[in-house]
Amino acid sequence: MIGGVVLLLVVAAIAGGIVAVVRRASHAEHPAGSPEGHVVRQLFQYLLLLVLLIVSAVGAAGLLGALLTRGTTFAASDTAIARSVAFTLVGLPLLFGLGWMTRRLHAQDPAEGRSIPWVAYLSFASLISLTVALNALQATVAGVLGLRRLDRMDVASALVWCGAWALHWWLCRRQADQGPLQPLQLAGSLLGLTFGLVGLGTVLSGTLERWFGLAGGSVLVGHDDVTLSGAVTFVLAGAVWVRYWLFAALRSTRGVLWHLYVLLLGVAAGLIVTLTAASIAAARLLVWLVGDPWTSDAHRYFGPMPATLAAATVGLLTLAYHQAVLRSVGHEERTEIERLRDYLLSAVGLGAVCAGSTIIVVALVEAAVDPSLVGGGDATNILIVAITLLVVGGPVWQLFWRRGQRAAAAGPEELGSLTRRLYLFLLLGLTSVATVGALLAGAWVLVDRILQDQSTAASIRSIRYPIGILATAAAVAAYHWAVYGADRGRRAKVPHRPPSFVLLLGVADAATALAVGRRLGATVWAWTRYDVPPEAWPEDQLVAAVQACGAPETVVLADTGGLHAVPVSRHAWNASEIHAVSTTPSPVSGAAPPAM
Amino acid sequence: MLAVAVAVIAVAALVTLVLTWRHPVHVTPGTPEAAVQKYIDAVLDHDSEAAVRMLAPDSPCDVEDVDRAYVGDDLQVSLRDVVVLATTARVEVVITSGSGGLIPDQSTERQTFRLVRNGGQWRITGAPWPLFECGDLK
Numbered sequence: 001m002i003g004g005v006v007l008l009l010v011v012a013a014i015a016g017g018i019v020a021v022v023r024r025a026s027h028a029e030h031p032a033g034s035p036e037g038h039v040v041r042q043l044f045q046y047l048l049l050l051v052l053l054i055v056s057a058v059g060a061a062g063l064l065g066a067l068l069t070r071g072t073t074f075a076a077s078d079t080a081i082a083r084s085v086a087f088t089l090v091g092l093p094l095l096f097g098l099g100w101m102t103r104r105l106h107a108q109d110p111a112e113g114r115s116i117p118w119v120a121y122l123s124f125a126s127l128i129s130l131t132v133a134l135n136a137l138q139a140t141v142a143g144v145l146g147l148r149r150l151d152r153m154d155v156a157s158a159l160v161w162c163g164a165w166a167l168h169w170w171l172c173r174r175q176a177d178q179g180p181l182q183p184l185q186l187a188g189s190l191l192g193l194t195f196g197l198v199g200l201g202t203v204l205s206g207t208l209e210r211w212f213g214l215a216g217g218s219v220l221v222g223h224d225d226v227t228l229s230g231a232v233t234f235v236l237a238g239a240v241w242v243r244y245w246l247f248a249a250l251r252s253t254r255g256v257l258w259h260l261y262v263l264l265l266g267v268a269a270g271l272i273v274t275l276t277a278a279s280i281a282a283a284r285l286l287v288w289l290v291g292d293p294w295t296s297d298a299h300r301y302f303g304p305m306p307a308t309l310a311a312a313t314v315g316l317l318t319l320a321y322h323q324a325v326l327r328s329v330g331h332e333e334r335t336e337i338e339r340l341r342d343y344l345l346s347a348v349g350l351g352a353v354c355a356g357s358t359i360i361v362v363a364l365v366e367a368a369v370d371p372s373l374v375g376g377g378d379a380t381n382i383l384i385v386a387i388t389l390l391v392v393g394g395p396v397w398q399l400f401w402r403r404g405q406r407a408a409a410a411g412p413e414e415l416g417s418l419t420r421r422l423y424l425f426l427l428l429g430l431t432s433v434a435t436v437g438a439l440l441a442g443a444w445v446l447v448d449r450i451l452q453d454q455s456t457a458a459s460i461r462s463i464r465y466p467i468g469i470l471a472t473a474a475a476v477a478a479y480h481w482a483v484y485g486a487d488r489g490r491r492a493k494v495p496h497r498p499p500s501f502v503l504l505l506g507v508a509d510a511a512t513a514l515a516v517g518r519r520l521g522a523t524v525w526a527w528t529r530y531d532v533p534p535e536a537w538p539e540d541q542l543v544a545a546v547q548a549c550g551a552p553e554t555v556v557l558a559d560t561g562g563l564h565a566v567p568v569s570r571h572a573w574n575a576s577e578i579h580a581v582s583t584t585p586s587p588v589s590g591a592a593p594p595a596m
Numbered sequence: 597m598l599a600v601a602v603a604v605i606a607v608a609a610l611v612t613l614v615l616t617w618r619h620p621v622h623v624t625p626g627t628p629e630a631a632v633q634k635y636i637d638a639v640l641d642h643d644s645e646a647a648v649r650m651l652a653p654d655s656p657c658d659v660e661d662v663d664r665a666y667v668g669d670d671l672q673v674s675l676r677d678v679v680v681l682a683t684t685a686r687v688e689v690v691i692t693s694g695s696g697g698l699i700p701d702q703s704t705e706r707q708t709f710r711l712v713r714n715g716g717q718w719r720i721t722g723a724p725w726p727l728f729e730c731g732d733l734k
Contacts, residue, residue, distance in 0.1 A: 135698050149669045195698050200606065202700055207609040210616045218621040220633045220689065221640060222672030226700050227613055233698055234606065313605070321598045 039117070046121035049102065052095040053125055057132075057164050059087025065156035114177060122175070123184035126168040130188060130240065133161035134195065138236055142229045178252065185249035186261045192241025193265075197318060199237055201310040202230025208306035214299060250325070259337045266322025268344050273315030275352060275392055281308045283388040291381045334407055339419040346400035347423065352393020354472050359386035361468035369457040408487065415491045424484045431477035434469055442466030498522070499546050501570065505529060505557040509536040516542050529557075537563060621675075628685035628711045629678050631718040635709075636673055639665065639726065652712050652719040657730035665726045668693050676706070683713040691725065 062084025106113045136157035143150030172181055206227030209215045252258065287293055288301060295301050326341065363383055404423075407414035414420055442463040449459040499522045504513055506529030516539055517524035528534065541563055546554050551567030558564065623630045631650055638646035644662035651657055676688040687709040694702035707725040711718045723730040 138698050198699060200602070203609045203613070204605060207612045210612055215616070217675040217677075217690075218623070219619065220623070220629070220673045220675055221620055221636050222670075222692075226670075226692075226694070226702055229697070230700065231606075231610060231613075237698075317598060317602060324598065 039115075042112075042115055042117040045098070045102070046117045049095070049098050050121055050125055050128075052091050052098060053164065054128065055087045056091035056095045057129070057160050059084045059089075059091055061153075061157045061160040063088055064160060065153035068152035068156055113175065114180070116180070119175075119180040122168060122172055123181065123187070126165065126172060126184055127187055127191070129161050129165035129168060131191065133158060133165050134191070134236060134240060136161060138229070138233050141232050141236070145228070145232070147229050147232070178248075182249065182252050182255075182257060185244050185252060186257065188244030189241060189249045190261070190265055192237050192239075192244055193318070195237035196234055196241050197314045199230045199232070199234030200317075201307070201314045203227060203234060204310035204313060205307040206230065208309055212302065212306060214302060214306060259340075262322050262325055263337065263341050263344065267319055267326065267341055268348065270315050270317075270319030270322060271345055271348055271396070274312050274319055275315075275348065275396065277308050277312035277315060279352065279385075279388050279392045281305060281312060282392065283385045284308070286384045286388065287381050291384050292378070334414070336417060336419055339404070339407075339414070339417050342400045342403045343419055343423040346397055346404065347427075349393045349395070349397030349400065350427075350476070352389045353397055354476060356386045356389030356393060357475070358465075358468040358472045359383075359389070361471045362464045365464040365467050366461060369461045405483075408490070412491065415487050420487075424480055424487070427480050428477060428484065431473040431480070434473040435477065438466040438469040438473065442470065499549075499552055499554055501525075501553040502546055503527065503555045503568075504542065505555055506532055507535065507537045507556055507558050507563065508542060509534070512536050512539050512542065515539045516546070519543050520546060522546075532558075623675075626718070627678075628680060628687050628709075628718045629675055631711060631720065632687045632689065632709045635720055635724070639667055640671065650720055651724075652714055652721045655719075655721060655723070655730070657723050657727050661723075661727050661730040667726050670694060685711040685713075685718060687711065 062080060066081050066084060106118075112118060136154045139148070139151060139154040140158045142148045143154065172184070175181060206215075249258070249261070284302070284305065288298075293301050326337075359382060363379060363386065366379070404414065404420060408420070445463050445466070446459055449462050454462075499520050502516065502520065502522050502524045504516065504524060504526040506527065508516065508526045510526065513524050513526035519539070520543060535558065537558065542556060545556055545563040545565040549565035549567055551565075553568050553570055555566045555568050556563060557566070620633075623633055635647055635650035638644075638650065639662065644659045647662045648657065648659050670693060672692045674690045674692070676690055677686075678688075679686045689707055689709065690704060691707055692702055692704045694700065709724050710721050712721050713719075
């Protein structure tokens with residue numbers, strides 16, 4: 001008893017000490033020119049707050065669980081109770097103290113609530129509490145419905161972590177600017193989407209098992225609890241997705257992060273899951289119909305089929321939904337985001353086609369060196385898998401690649417886009433690496449077989465996989481080299497547009513700028529540089545530099561090598577940035593700008 | 597449109613599951629499958645004495661073996677096949693174990709129980725699931 005009181009006093013003293021230190025730090029004047037110290041203080045303060053939150057919640061959940069399971073066969077062990085008591089006694093007072101100080105800081109300085117460490121704390125605390133709460137809540141609901149044994153520790157955990165999540169949800173709602181919370185909204189959406197689809201897939205898989213008569217015989221012991229547990233997961237995770245996606249992320253700014261989420265985790269992941277599952281299902285069915293299945297027992301052979309079809313369905317739903325969301329953005333012109341989607345999905349389809357064609361080449365080499373293999377069960381099965389990959393991946397590649405090709409034929413924007421060039425370079429790089437690797441491996445194995453005095457047929461058969469990879473990589477590389485060459489040719493034929501805007505940066509006086517503007521028929525600004533002495537370059541050289549650059553908008557400056565013309569674009573800003581620079585001096589078309 | 601599709605799938609699935617919900621069957625007493633059901637029920641209830649009573653007299657397993665055996669909480673046993681040959685029988689079952697948590701981690705295994713008729717009652721021979729190594733550890 002006395003020991004416990006002493007322990008409490010020690011903990012209270014430590015908590016008071018930490019709170020006092022933080023309070024002194026928060027009351028101290030921030031010396032001018034040392035914002036780093038301010039940021040470091042915020043980092044440690046919010047990191048400590050996060051750790052204390054986790055420690056306190058784990059401790060409180062453990063204590064509550066021990067209370068709920070008292071007297072049952074699932075009572076908590078002494079070690080677990082000791083840990084929970086320690087975590088709660090140490091963590092909770094510190095958490096309340098630091099939380100109170102944080103609240104005062106936010107009241108004194110509104111900028112504190114907008115700081116990145118605070119937003120990061122809110123995001124991590126919300127996500128951690130959401131994940132643990134979702135897991136415990138699912139187990140609790142499934143237990144209450146009789147789908148699994150009800151563990152009261154899960155009940156305690158659900159209560160405590162749901163409370164922690166609700167508190168941080170309220171704190172997030174109080175943030176004046178919701179923009180910095182977009183990563184949290186997207187992460188919460190991903191969490192809800194992933195577990196929701198897993199739940200839906202589990203339910204669908206169990207349903208298909210019944211429709212196909214694959215659910216097995218009479219149940220001797222137990223229930224079909226997993227399938228209905230999937231329904232519980234679907235409902236709970238679906239609610240998370242609705243909260244974080246439909247009511248938050250979907251309505252947030254559609255910037256790079258937002259598009260990356262929709263494209264990579266919605267469209268691309270959905271397509272990959274769909275293609276993979278559809279390929280597996282189709283190949284399995286074809287092998288059963290025309291190939292050589294590994295068993296004649298249909299129940300065993302088609303046992304995994306419901307799960308495969310369920311995966312294909314949820315993948316397709318994900319793909320279709322996120323495609324619809326992207327279409328709702330409604331750009332008239334083809335944007336870089338659309339290019340990214342098309343080339344990404346084109347790459348997915350091309351990957352399936354490459355795998356299929358490689359397998360076919362391997363099968364052809366095998367058939368050529370050993371005709372007895374033709375018509376064999378294994379050869380037929382492999383051929384079925386290859387054809388399935390081609391049939392599934394080919395149309396996807398064609399659909400999305402043709403979009404890019406049509407856009408490339410329609411105008412120069414597609415030819416010059418970073419995404420298209422990256423796609424081509426990456427493919428050429430990958431095929432080059434694959435070609436070199438296949439050549440090396442093939443040569444190594446071939447020489448090894450020759451030195452072992454193996455027959456020609458056996459030697460060639462041993463390098464069938466390098467031959468398959470080499471043939472496919474060569475074909476892909478040749479096609480895309482041709483596309484790249486055609487792109488370069490078309491880019492070269494694009495006529496240079498006459499300059500419309502020129503900024504002479506420390507290289508001309510007012511009279512020269514006026515003359516250059518008249519000769520080029522362009523808007524010309526002349527700005528003074530303070531880091532170099534004023535200098536007026538000859539008018540002819542300035543005009544030649546602008547024309548050699550060939551861009552509609554150009555900045556001309558002088559460096560050690562002479563005049564240097566840089567092509568620029570004044571239209572790559574978003575609305576807020578355009579507003580910010582609208583206070584710059586108005587251009588004077590063909591007239592002298594502010595004198596140097 | 598997609599929301600409707602998801603709703604239709606979910607409702608159709610739930611209706612199917614509820615209509616085809618499989619409760620444990622009460623198999624005919626005195627049959628091999630009834631003996632297996634009784635044995636598995638006893639094992640899951642941690643009633644080792646009752647489980648051992650369902651074993652044949654020449655089985656190497658005893659109460660201590662059953663006490664040591666580990667069986668998870670989330671378990672389903674389905675009947676696959678029953679073959680009766682005069683005084684012997686073979687009962688094939690599919691045992692599905694694992695929880696239906698956020699990410700279901702189910703595993704399925706097939707087990708065969710071999711039985712012998714002893715005094716008009718079917719009894720399980722050998723070291724049946726979940727025992728495997730009776731007597732070796734003594």
